[in-house]
Amino acid sequence: xxxAKAMAKIASKMVEPPKTENASMNRxxxxxxxxxxxxxxxxxxDIQKEVEAYLEFDPDTFRGKVVYCNCDDPFESNFFKYFxxxxxxxxxxxxxxxxxxGSPIAGQYTLFPEYDEGNDKRQKPKAxxxxxxxxxxxxxxxxxxxxxxxxxxKRNKAARMALKGNMEYPGGDFRSPECIDLLNEADIxxxxxxxxxxxxxxxxxxxxxxxxxxxxxxxxxTYKEIFPLIKDNKLWLGVDNGGTKWFEVQKDYDIKTESRKxxxxxxxxxxxxxxxxxxxxxxxxxxxxxxxxxxAENLKFSKNLKGKTAYDRYDNFDAIxxxxxxxxxxxxxxxxxxxxxxxxxxxxxxxxxxxYEHSYDLHIRDYPQQVQVDTNGKRSKVTKLNDxxxxxxxxxxxxxTYYIVxxxxxxxxxxxxxxxxxxxx
Ligand SMILES: C[S@@+](CC[C@H](N)C(=O)[O-])C[C@H]1O[C@@H](n2cnc3c(N)ncnc32)[C@H](O)[C@@H]1O
Numbered sequence: 001x002x003x004a005k006a007m008a009k010i011a012s013k014m015v016e017p018p019k020t021e022n023a024s025m026n027r028x029x030x031x032x033x034x035x036x037x038x039x040x041x042x043x044x045x046d047i048q049k050e051v052e053a054y055l056e057f058d059p060d061t062f063r064g065k066v067v068y069c070n071c072d073d074p075f076e077s078n079f080f081k082y083f084x085x086x087x088x089x090x091x092x093x094x095x096x097x098x099x100x101x102g103s104p105i106a107g108q109y110t111l112f113p114e115y116d117e118g119n120d121k122r123q124k125p126k127a128x129x130x131x132x133x134x135x136x137x138x139x140x141x142x143x144x145x146x147x148x149x150x151x152x153x154k155r156n157k158a159a160r161m162a163l164k165g166n167m168e169y170p171g172g173d174f175r176s177p178e179c180i181d182l183l184n185e186a187d188i189x190x191x192x193x194x195x196x197x198x199x200x201x202x203x204x205x206x207x208x209x210x211x212x213x214x215x216x217x218x219x220x221x222t223y224k225e226i227f228p229l230i231k232d233n234k235l236w237l238g239v240d241n242g243g244t245k246w247f248e249v250q251k252d253y254d255i256k257t258e259s260r261k262x263x264x265x266x267x268x269x270x271x272x273x274x275x276x277x278x279x280x281x282x283x284x285x286x287x288x289x290x291x292x293x294x295x296a297e298n299l300k301f302s303k304n305l306k307g308k309t310a311y312d313r314y315d316n317f318d319a320i321x322x323x324x325x326x327x328x329x330x331x332x333x334x335x336x337x338x339x340x341x342x343x344x345x346x347x348x349x350x351x352x353x354x355x356y357e358h359s360y361d362l363h364i365r366d367y368p369q370q371v372q373v374d375t376n377g378k379r380s381k382v383t384k385l386n387d388x389x390x391x392x393x394x395x396x397x398x399x400x401t402y403y404i405v406x407x408x409x410x411x412x413x414x415x416x417x418x419x420x421x422x423x424x425x
Contacts, residue, residue, distance in 0.1 A: 031196075034194075034196035035102065035194070035196065036253075036254075037195075037196070037254075038194035038195055038196050038197075039103065039104060039106070039249065039250060039253065040192075040247035040248065040249045040253070040270055040272075041076075041077070041078070041106050041192075041247055041248040041249070042077075042078055042079065042192045042215060042247060043078060043245075043246065043247070043248065044078040044081060044082055046240065046245060047078055047079055047082045047190075048082055049239075049240050050213065050238055050239055050240050050277050051082065051086075051090075051190075051213070053238070053239035053240065053283055053284070053285070054213070054239075054281055054282075054283050055090075056284060057282060057283045057284040058282065060091070061090075061281060062090040062091060062092055062188065063090065063091035063092075064091060064092075064093050065092060065093055065187040065188050066092075066093050066094040066095075066096065066185055066186045066187045066188070067083050067090075067092055067094070067095050067096070067186070067187070067188050067189075067190055068095075068096045068097075068098075068182060068183060068185070068186035068188070068189050068190075069083065069095075069096070069097045069098075069189075069190055069191045070096075070097075070098050070174045070179055070182070070183065070189060070191060070193075071098075071100060071103075071174060071191045071192065071193045071194060072097050072098070072099065072191055073097075073099035073100075073103060073105075073106065074097035074098075074099060074128070074129075074130035074153075074160075075099075076105070076106050077097065077099075077106075079097070079190060079191055079192070080095070080097040080130070081146055083095045083097075083190070084132060084135060084146060084149040085135075085145050085146040085149070087132065087134070087135035087144075087149075088135060088144055093133070093187075094131065094132065094133045094185075095131070095132045095133075096129060096130075096131050096182050096185065096186060097129065097130050098127065098128070098129045098130075098163060098172050098174075098179055098182065099126075099127050099128055099163075099172050100127055100170070100171075100172035100173060100174075101126045101127040101163075101165060101170035101171040101172050101173070102170055103172075104250065106248065106250065125162030125163070125164075125171070126171060126172075127162070127163040127164075127165065127170065127171030127172030128160050128161060128162055128163055128171075128172070129160065129161045129163055129172075129178070129182060130153065130159055130160050130161075131159060131161070132149070132152070132159065135148060135149055135152070136148065136152070138151040138152050138155070139151055163176070163178050163179070164178070165178070174193070174197075174201060174204065175200070175204065180208075183204075183208055183210065184208070186210060187210075187211060188210070188211040188212065188213065188281070189205060189210050189211070189212040189213075189214065190212070190213045190214065191214055191215075192214065192215035193214055193215075193216075195216065195217055198216050198217070198220050198223070198226075199220075199223055199225040199226070201214070202214075202216075202220075202225060202226055202229070202235070202278070203225055206229060206234065206235075211280055211281055212278070212279060212280060212281075213238060213277060213278075213279045213281055214277070214278050214279070215275060215276070215277055215278075216275075216276055216277075216278050217272075217274060217275065217276070218241075218242070218274035218275070218276050218340065218341075219274070220276075220278070221276075221340045221343060222340060222356055222358075222415055224358075226278075227356050230343065230353065231353045231354075231355065231356075233348055234280060235278055235279070235280055236278075236279060236280070236286055236343070236346065236348075237276050237277060237278065237279070237286075237343050237344055237346070238276065238277025238278065238279045238281075238283065239277065239283050239284075239285050240277060241275070241276040241277060241344050242273070242274060242275070242276070242341070242344060243273070244271045244272070244273050245271065245272055245275045246262070246269040246270070246271045247269065247270050247271075247272065248267055248268070248269055248270075249268050249269065249270045250268070251268055253268065253270060255270050259271075260272070276344075286346065286347055286348065287347060287349065288347060289347055289349075289350055290325065290328070290345050290347060290350060292326075292328050292329065292330035293327075293329070293330060294329055294330050294331045295311070295329035295330075295331055295332055298311075298327050298329055299311075302326070302327045304323050304324065304327060305327060311329070311332075312391045313391075314337060314389045314390060314391060315365060315390045315391065315392045315410065316363055316364055316365040316366070316367070316385075316386070316389070316390045317335070317337065317357070317362055317363060317364060317389055317418065318334065318335060318362075318364055319334065319335035319336055319337050319362075319389070319418055320332065320334065320335075320336050320337070321336075321337050321389065321391055321413060321416075322336045322337060322338050323339065323413060324338075324339065324341075325338055325339070325341065325342040325345050328342075328419075330421075332421070333420070333421065333423075334420065335354060335362075335418050335419070335420050336418070336419055336420065337357070337389045337413070337416035337417070337418055338416060338417055338419055339413075339414065339415065339416065339417075340415050340416075340417055342417060342419065343417070348422075349422065350421065350422060351419050351420070351421060351422055352419060352420050352421075352422045353417060353418070353419050354418040354419065354420065355417075355418050356415075356416075356417055356418070357387065357388055357389045357415065357416045357417075357418070358387050359418070362418055363386075366386050367383075367385045367386055367390070367403075367405045367410075369381075369405060369406065370382055370383065370384070370385045370386075370403050370404065370405045370410075371403065371404045371405075372384060372401060372402075372403050373396070373401065373402050373403070373404065374401050375399055375400065375401060382403070384403075384412070385403045385405070385410060385412060388412035388413075388416075389412065389413060389416040389418075390403070390410045390411075390412055391410060391411050391412070391413065392408060392409070392410055393409045393410065393411055394409070395409060396409050397409070397411055
């Protein structure tokens with residue numbers, strides 16, 4: 001009940017009630033589209049690479065732990081496959097995996113070929129939980145691997161349990177009471193959750209005080225439900241972030257850009273940039289110290305600072321602008337605005353995070369009247385500058401959106417986080 005109330009509160013904050021029948025219909029269509037877009041599947045190699053980075057830092061990260069993959073079809077998810085195949089190596093106590101009623105058969109290599117009847121439809125029960133508390137050499141071939149898991153699941157029908165859901169949530173929904181009971185049992189949640197429910201998903205993990213390792217989009221960093229967790233060191237980025245990751249998708253998955261599409265051995269893949277792991281498990285990368293030059297050295301050698309005698313200062317925050325983490329001056333004691341990609345290099349022993357540019361407590365000036373001029377010269381009245389780190393410039397910049405406030409020109413670098421060096425006293 002407590003949980004239902006908390007989740008209802010989050011949901012009511014996130015979604016405005018529909019004002020008309022049309023609005024309600026549009027929202028339904030939008031949700032259906034978002035749900036379709038959520039159907040992309042993580043490759044085994046990406047999961048292996050990330051999990052192994054934590055083992056390098058602490059081989060016992062998963063030892064004696066109950067791992068829960070709560071957005072994963074146990075018969076085809078690579079999260080299930082990875083943790084089942086490495087159950088003994090990782091020293092797991094239990095692996096719980098639940099599939100979602102609304103999820104189609106992905107068509108990934110399934111542990112049970114007969115599971116996929118070729119019509120993309122789920123057999124009944126549509127949602128189920130598979131719980132493994134040991135993985136043994138079932139086929140007696142001297143090795144313990146995923147084929148043993150397959151055999152075990154064939155022999156032990158009791159290891160799977162149908163998930164019914166309730167009036168509010170379908171079976172296997174991470175918010176359903178059955179899944180919450182399983183969540184309560186879990187020590188570490190590992191998955192790639194639906195991006196369209198990311199805020200709610202993370203709020204639930206934080207609310208239940210769980211350890212987690214999950215995939216999300218870089219934009220989630222600035223969500224008002226996520227950034228405070230980052231600032232308070234309750235959530236940070238994992239190891240293998242950014243770049244391009246390829247996800248398996250169904251044949252009818254809509255991919256507009258040709259270069260983001262590939263088909264290998266009849267399997268369709270979709271590439272996404274800016275994909276990040278979000279976690280609260282410790283790893284070695286976040287303890288590596290970033291090597292930096294002094295301010296004077298940066299002004300002399302750094303490409304973005306060529307021709308400048310000083311770093312730009314913001315007009316509305318008491319901070320300097322640093323447009324790449326590489327140009328953070330090692331000897332500057334004040335606040336600095338850095339792009340969100342800095343978080344991939346963030347070492348909490350080296351830096352302190354003060355806020356995101358929307359943090360008004362750090363804000364020193366407001367602009368009541370402002371006109372935005374876009375790259376086509378189009379003018380509009382906006383309030384955006386108050387949500388950004390503003391830099392005053394002497395003339396209207398060429399080929400860049402700018403703002404006019406009382407005959408003065410401003411530019412606003414994209415999404416800045418305000419940080420400073422952490423000096424040990
Ligand atoms: C981005 S996909 C990733 C699937 C799988 N974790 C993987 O990485 O291969 C997210 C999955 O979550 C499922 N899903 C959507 N809404 C859900 C919910 N409310 N509860 C649990 N799973 C959900 C979707 O059907 C989809 O298969």
